[in-house]
Amino acid sequence: MSEATEKKTKKHPNNVSLFSTLSSFFFFFSPLHMHMLGRVDGLELVWELGCEIEDTAFRIDCGGVDNFTSQFNQSWIADRFYTGGAPAIVAEPHNLLLPQEKTLRFFPISSGKKNCYLVNVPNGRYFIRAFTVYDNYDSKLQSPSFDVSVEGTLVFSYRSPWLEDVSKYGAYSDVFTFVNDGEADVCFYSIATDAPVISSLEIIQIDPLSYASSAIGHGTILVNYGRLTCGSNTFGPGFTNDRDMFGRSWQSDSKLRVKNSNVKAMSTLRNILSTNQAHNYFPNHLYQTAITVKGGGSLEYLFPVDTRLDYLVWFHFAEIDSTVTAAGQRVFDIYINQKNVSRMDIFKEVGGFTAFEWYYTINNLNSTPLSVKLVPIVGEALISGLENYAMVPLDLATLPSEVTAMRALKESLRVPDRMGWNGDPCAPSTWDAWEGVTCHLNQAKNALVVTQLDLGSQGLKGYISEQISLLTNLVSVNLSSNSLEGTLPSGIGQKSLAKLDLSGNKFTGTIPESFSSSNLQLVLLNGNELEGRVSEELYSIGVHGGVIDLSGNKALCGVPTLPACSFFWERGKLSTAGKIAIGLSCVVVLSVLILTMYICWVRRGKNDYDFGLPHDLMSLAAKRNRYQRQKSLMLLEMESQNANGFPSTLSPLT
Structure with missing residues (x-):
C-alpha cells in the first residue's frame, strides 16, 4: 500500500487550517483483553468481560445507503444523524480504496448556510475523524470553500481551489475533544454559496485522561497537525x-523530515515494554522502529502550522539498539524553534526496549513552520x-x-431548511448565528445568549412555543407578516423585551397580562384575530413616547381607538362586573326560593293540629247518612209486605 502524504489548505483568517493526509484511512478498535462486542442501531459498544461499558463508537458512511462490515x-x-443535504457518489470511485470513501453527503445552499451531524453520545472524551473528498462529483470542476466546526469550535477550513491530490483522492482530519452536553456535533458552514462535502465520519470514545487532559483541561480541542512514525x-x-x-x-515521517543523507532507520522485532497502556494506549509497533543519524548529525522536522495558536508536541522514544546498555551512552538535546527545551537520555529514563513518552507545549506560536530538532551530545540522536x-x-x-428554546421554536415556527437552523444557535462565534438571530455575551461573559429574533416575512406557518420563556435576554422580536396561529404565550413578555412586532398573523385569544408588566417600547399586534379588554398599562406605552398598534383585530376593546368592552365580557371571559351581576342574581333567586319554602312551612304548621271538618262538609255527610237510612227502611218495608202475601210493586204482573 502506498505511503501517505500530507497536504494543508490555504489559511483561514482565524489561523485555523486543515492539516490532512491524502491516503485512505480506516478506524480499527482493538481492546487489550478479551472483549464482547454489542451493537445497538449502529452504536458499537465495547466492554471487557465483567466490566461496564468502556467505549462508544459511531462510524458513519456519509451518503451511503447500507450498513456493512469492513475488511478490518x-x-x-448507513448515512444518518445529518440535518440536511443530499447523497452523492464521487466521479471516479475506482481511485478510492474503501467503500466509505466513495460516497459523500453535500449540503447545497438550499439546505441553509449551516448543516451538521448531531449524534447523541455519553459525556466523555472523543476522537473525531472526517474523510473529505470532492472528485468533481457535481461536474462543476470547482472544489468548494467551507468551514468545519466540532463542538461549536472552528477547527478546519477548506478554500477553493483545493490541491489537486486532495480534491481527487481526499483528505483526512482528526481532533480530540470533550463532549459535555450529551451531543457530539460536527457542523459545516458554507462560504458564499458553495456546498460543503463530507465522505465519512467517525466518533470514537477514548480514555478521558489521555493526552494530559488533566493538565490541559477539558476546554481545549487538540487538532492534528501531524502524527508521525519514524523509520516505518x-x-x-x-x-x-x-x-x-x-x-x-x-504517517511516515519522510515528508516532514529535513533531508539528510546520513539518516538511518532502525527496527526490532522484540516486544517493547510499557506499550498499549493507559491512558494513551500507544501501539507496540510505533516503538519497534526509529530514526537516527550516522556520524552524530542533527535530526530535524518541520511542521506546517498556523501562528497565534498554542501547540502540544508529543515525543516517542525507545532504546532499541542492543549496544546501548547504560545511561549516558546516548544523550541528545531537544530544540523547538531553536530553543533548547530538554536533554534526553532514554536509557536513563526507562532502560532498554521500553517505551518512553514526553510532551512539550508551545504558547502563542509566532512563526512558521514549527521546527523540532534533535542535537546529539553523546552518541546519536534517536526518535520513534x-x-x-x-x-x-x-x-x-x-x-x-436557550438552545432548548431555539430548537423548540424551530419546530413550532416550522422554520424552513433554507435558513440553516442547525447545531448551536450562536456558535461558533466566528460564524454568523442562525439566520434571523442575533447573539451576545451574557453578563457573566461565559456563554452566548439570544437577544434578537428577526423573522418577518419568512413564510412561517406554525405557532410560538411556550419554550420562548427560556429566552430571558430577548430585546427584540419580529415575527410579522407570516401565517402564525394560536394564542400568545405569556412567556414572550420578558422584562428585557423592548420591541415586539407580531403584526400580520392569525393569532387568537387575549393579550397576556405579562405584556403590561414588561419594558416594551414598541408593540405591533395589528392585523390579527385577538380579542378581549386591553389593559391601560399596555396602552400607556403609546402615551409615554412608545408605539402601539392594536388595529385590525377581531374584538379588542377597552381603550381609546378601540370599541368599548361589553359589561359582562372582558379578555375573552366574564368580566368582574359580569361575575358580580351573576352572583347577585343567584342570591336573589335563592332568597325567593327560601322565602316561598318558609311561607309554605308556616301555613302547614297552622293546620297540623286542627282535626275538625269544615261546616259544609259536615252538612253533606249528614244528608248522605239520612238518605241511606231512608233507603234501608223502605227496603225493609217492601220485604215485609212480600212476606204477608201482598204483591211486590217491583214484580211484573202475570
Missing part, C-alpha cells in the same frame, strides 16, 4: 493490521514517533436552556 471487521452504518511506512487502521486502541493512523497538535480553546457556546 468494523461495523459501518504508514501503518494503522486502513493501511495495515497493526492495531491502535484509539484508531490513530501513523512525533505528534503535533494545535491546542484550540473551545469557543463559547449558547446557554443550554
Whole structure:
C-alpha cells in the first residue's frame, strides 16, 4: 500500500487550517483483553468481560445507503444523524480504496448556510475523524470553500481551489475533544454559496485522561497537525493490521523530515515494554522502529502550522539498539524553534526496549513552520514517533436552556431548511448565528445568549412555543407578516423585551397580562384575530413616547381607538362586573326560593293540629247518612209486605 502524504489548505483568517493526509484511512478498535462486542442501531459498544461499558463508537458512511462490515471487521452504518443535504457518489470511485470513501453527503445552499451531524453520545472524551473528498462529483470542476466546526469550535477550513491530490483522492482530519452536553456535533458552514462535502465520519470514545487532559483541561480541542512514525511506512487502521486502541493512523515521517543523507532507520522485532497502556494506549509497533543519524548529525522536522495558536508536541522514544546498555551512552538535546527545551537520555529514563513518552507545549506560536530538532551530545540522536497538535480553546457556546428554546421554536415556527437552523444557535462565534438571530455575551461573559429574533416575512406557518420563556435576554422580536396561529404565550413578555412586532398573523385569544408588566417600547399586534379588554398599562406605552398598534383585530376593546368592552365580557371571559351581576342574581333567586319554602312551612304548621271538618262538609255527610237510612227502611218495608202475601210493586204482573 502506498505511503501517505500530507497536504494543508490555504489559511483561514482565524489561523485555523486543515492539516490532512491524502491516503485512505480506516478506524480499527482493538481492546487489550478479551472483549464482547454489542451493537445497538449502529452504536458499537465495547466492554471487557465483567466490566461496564468502556467505549462508544459511531462510524458513519456519509451518503451511503447500507450498513456493512469492513475488511478490518468494523461495523459501518448507513448515512444518518445529518440535518440536511443530499447523497452523492464521487466521479471516479475506482481511485478510492474503501467503500466509505466513495460516497459523500453535500449540503447545497438550499439546505441553509449551516448543516451538521448531531449524534447523541455519553459525556466523555472523543476522537473525531472526517474523510473529505470532492472528485468533481457535481461536474462543476470547482472544489468548494467551507468551514468545519466540532463542538461549536472552528477547527478546519477548506478554500477553493483545493490541491489537486486532495480534491481527487481526499483528505483526512482528526481532533480530540470533550463532549459535555450529551451531543457530539460536527457542523459545516458554507462560504458564499458553495456546498460543503463530507465522505465519512467517525466518533470514537477514548480514555478521558489521555493526552494530559488533566493538565490541559477539558476546554481545549487538540487538532492534528501531524502524527508521525519514524523509520516505518504508514501503518494503522486502513493501511495495515497493526492495531491502535484509539484508531490513530501513523504517517511516515519522510515528508516532514529535513533531508539528510546520513539518516538511518532502525527496527526490532522484540516486544517493547510499557506499550498499549493507559491512558494513551500507544501501539507496540510505533516503538519497534526509529530514526537516527550516522556520524552524530542533527535530526530535524518541520511542521506546517498556523501562528497565534498554542501547540502540544508529543515525543516517542525507545532504546532499541542492543549496544546501548547504560545511561549516558546516548544523550541528545531537544530544540523547538531553536530553543533548547530538554536533554534526553532514554536509557536513563526507562532502560532498554521500553517505551518512553514526553510532551512539550508551545504558547502563542509566532512563526512558521514549527521546527523540532534533535542535537546529539553523546552518541546519536534517536526518535520513534512525533505528534503535533494545535491546542484550540473551545469557543463559547449558547446557554443550554436557550438552545432548548431555539430548537423548540424551530419546530413550532416550522422554520424552513433554507435558513440553516442547525447545531448551536450562536456558535461558533466566528460564524454568523442562525439566520434571523442575533447573539451576545451574557453578563457573566461565559456563554452566548439570544437577544434578537428577526423573522418577518419568512413564510412561517406554525405557532410560538411556550419554550420562548427560556429566552430571558430577548430585546427584540419580529415575527410579522407570516401565517402564525394560536394564542400568545405569556412567556414572550420578558422584562428585557423592548420591541415586539407580531403584526400580520392569525393569532387568537387575549393579550397576556405579562405584556403590561414588561419594558416594551414598541408593540405591533395589528392585523390579527385577538380579542378581549386591553389593559391601560399596555396602552400607556403609546402615551409615554412608545408605539402601539392594536388595529385590525377581531374584538379588542377597552381603550381609546378601540370599541368599548361589553359589561359582562372582558379578555375573552366574564368580566368582574359580569361575575358580580351573576352572583347577585343567584342570591336573589335563592332568597325567593327560601322565602316561598318558609311561607309554605308556616301555613302547614297552622293546620297540623286542627282535626275538625269544615261546616259544609259536615252538612253533606249528614244528608248522605239520612238518605241511606231512608233507603234501608223502605227496603225493609217492601220485604215485609212480600212476606204477608201482598204483591211486590217491583214484580211484573202475570
